[in-house]
Amino acid sequence: MLGGLGAPELIVIALIALLLFGAGRIADIGKGLGQGIKNFKQGLKEADSAAEDDDEVVEAKAKKGDKPKVEKTKKAEAAEEA
DSSP: OGGGHHHHHHHHHHHHHHHHOHHHHHHHHHHHHHHHHHHHHHHHHHHHHHHHHHHHHHHHHHHHHHOOOOOOOOHHHHHHOO
């Protein structure tokens, strides 16, 4: 799709964007994108560490012989009653 865009075309697009938005606005857009990417990566790291913590708790309970608690859905409860 972008195979037909070369350096001259990208320069023209950049110049048009500069004329439309101005240098200050483009800098703000870049800053916002950078912060968004940073926050996204930080969220991924936090999710990974939380998942690792959950795995460690499950493994510790498995070693002790405790069964992990599983919540039953309403459908599962209805199936048991029937």
